Amino acid sequence: MDTLANVAHGFGVALLPINLLYCFIGVFIGTLVGVLPGIGPISAMSLLLPVTLSGTPESGIIMMAGIYYGSMYGGSTTSILVNIPGEAASVVTCIDGHQMAKQGRAGPALGISAFGSFIAGTFALVALMLVAPKLAGIAIAFGPAEYFSLMVLGLVVLTFLTQGSMPKALLMACIGVVLGLIGLDSITAQPRLTFGRMELIDGIGLVPVVMGLFGVAEVLLNTEQVLKRDIINTKITQLLPNKADWQASAGPVARGTLLGFLLGILPGGGAVVASFASYALEKRLSKTPERFGHGAIEGVAGPESANNAAAGGAFIPLMTLGIPPNVVMALLLGAFVIHGLQPGPLLITQNPGLFWGIVASMYIGNLMLLVLNLPMIGMWVQLLKLPYNILFPLIILFTILGVYCSSNNVFDVYVMIAFGVIGYFMRKLGFEPAPLVLAFVLGPMMENNLRKSLILSQGDLWTFVQRPISATCLVFALVLLIAPLLPTLRRKRELVALDEGA
């Protein structure tokens, strides 16, 4: 029972007053940057990296980690309240979360995402303690071929995100892939679709695209309705999820947690894929899939648990192999190295106090987040009572600031405004933005890994089928694609037709 002794030792470190303080500062800043659209954990952590130099390595890293999982809690708030995702992993929360808010159920939506996040975060930590070294293998089992197939699976999930016409959704996805490919090709170092604009060499940022398509377009769309005061006039009935909500959410939270944790271990778009995949899974399993997109609590509970569990899973490759699976983890790696520590296979044995201390602090941090977030739900819901003619200009201002701050680049503000206008016309013509965003994230990774796999296999396409993990992903993708086409085809068509007629 080494683990138990280690955990006890870890809590001893984490419960030191100074570490508790740093943990609190971390999760507080994390919640704040999560709620503010645009400013994400990456900007906050890079800004605060030098600050961590002054304290002990434990406190610095505890704070940085706190910002990361704290922002995962906060991210859902703006998605639900104003339909602007704070980051790619909460795009999918907008779909049903904002519908719930429109129906006066913002409280339960916020509540279930806080509880779901807590449960998922806690589970991920327990798993991190018990099986981290064993799961490290998953991160490296994925080579280019496996990534390609996983991305294909991710893109197939698209078909579950659409409520309207399938060709339109697929066209949007293709446009997303193309937009994602803008910039220097990382394999040949050739500029693609940059039209000689230097600002495009780096590609288009995810934040301006998401803020434009969701935030600005949403405002444009809402201003054209004369008296659409549905958010404001609906009576807010409850602040926390009731028994029925819990019953509906239990399954999605459990499945989302497991899915998120496993996908979070993978370098790359783990958290994003996890949240989209969880949504698709819940819609597929649901007896009433037509409720999705119209305020189904399962569509909030699943993805929100998934992205928090993914945040926990992401620590595994970093702590056990020294391989950061995303930019945030890379910053954390930086924090380790600044303090003279090198995460890797030897970290846990050479520095048990640090490793277990950080894990224990994350547990405490998750608890702090729950305590911090539940009372705030009432406050957030009050925000919805702001008259829309004041709320909309404020949203525009916040998106502009958020986009600017995430890159310090005025060009990104132009990109956001352009995508706002495009998004407005897209929605007027019945094209949805969610498939575009998912493809925008996954497309470039799919392209890059496809090309790397083909270089590795010397042009042999069978490589995708011969490798077991890759083949499994492709089989799942195929099943997901074909299954809904067979028996329920007619029923779904009718539902869609009803939607359009209504």
Next chain:
Amino acid sequence: MSRKILGKVFGTAMVAAGMLLSVAAHAQDYPTKPITLIVPWPAGGSTDISMRAIADSASKVLGQPIVIDNKAGGGGTVGPATMAAAAKPDGYTISQIPITVFRLPLMQEVSWDPAKDFTYIVHLTGYTFGVTTSAESQFKSWKDVIDFAKANPGKVTYATPGTGTSLHIGMEQIAAMSGIKLTQVPFKGGAETNAAVLGQHTMLQADSTGWRPLVDAGKLKLLMVWTGARSPNYPDVPTLKELGYPMVYDSPFGVAGPKGMDPKIVAKLHDAFKKAVEDPAVIATLAKYDMVPNYKNTEDYKKFVVEVTDSERKVIDTLGLAKK
């Protein structure tokens, strides 16, 4: 309340008007706001962390924070290229300049001219490169790789942090000298190449010392290093020269700004960075990645750029990688 803020706005306007009048004294006052240092590599990599340590030390000399902006991609050229095209030469945007900035223009059409588009400030240090393989791999030494590659041309794959990086050029040069054919698989940065070789997706990894914790833990095997002398951390690992390749690859790097910077600002930055590479704390951080300070002043750095461009041109021509 509103009056207070209005007063503040008015006050700010006055300050701003005052600033307008004092533009002439700009170079003397420099720096008056945080400086952005573009690091064209992903956050957390060896370059990123050593540049953060250097920047941290330099910012103490300058009295203003230096904000690191990671603009990765294109083998480390996207960041400097973006700076050359978009940033003002006011000293508030500078960039780390990896050797690919000089090399890539020789290989293909690019948007910048290394001889004209930058104001070179100071040369700092270089990397330790090495070739590794998985501990479970059939290769025990570099000779095994050669033997296998001779029998199976093109079958040996190696992961690099990008096309046109020193690792890519170096490996191709080694292959040409040994009469073998290797296949390059370009990844994005050290985290990805580590995972690729660890999972045996590629047979070899050619990268800077990001592999160190994995080699120390016995998960990866270091086959050779590309420095002039053996690394003090790995005294048993042969250098390129010992293996019969008369080369040293350390991909030296420095810092530059956009073209047309005020020489006074360049001097201030130069002095700050010079102090930084002399700082024991920075030297200690660099040592973690087997890097040694390699200071060159502004003038020497300019000369060095010309020399490097010439020698690179020769290598690229012989390898047949030059742009058509």
Next chain:
Amino acid sequence: MNNDHNVKLRLGNSELWGGLIGLALGGFVIWQGLKLKLGTINDPGSGYVLFYTGILMCVFAAAIIVSAVTEGGPTLASRWENARWTKPLLLIACLTAFSFALEPLGFLLSSIPLMLVLLRVIDPVRWTLAIPVAVLVPSGMWWVLKRLLLIQLPSGMFGIG
């Protein structure tokens, strides 16, 4: 659904237009893909995936056009029926003007007027409320970002902000 709003092969068919725009974009992507070189299957070039994505775009756009022609679709006019189309248009104009003003004027000088105009355009807020909100919120945000978080906002030619 009202039949007046559902037209087939007519200029006003919004579905048809959506499809045609998609087709044009697809064609453009194919052309760009070819320009960037497809490479070989052993070593796919920069334009490889672009080219095939372009083809897919054309296929999906064609599917949209076919269903627009055979099944018909709502007219462009009906999409904007009962909507105050002038409001989004005004908003787009404001945002465009703002994006041109942001760099030369700086954050404070461009965002305070933007806020004021937005507050009055969407659904007029009374001046006594609009002015304080338009001045206080951008200034407050500016102060937090610039002073507390040390984030640089565009200051413009007058150096304000």
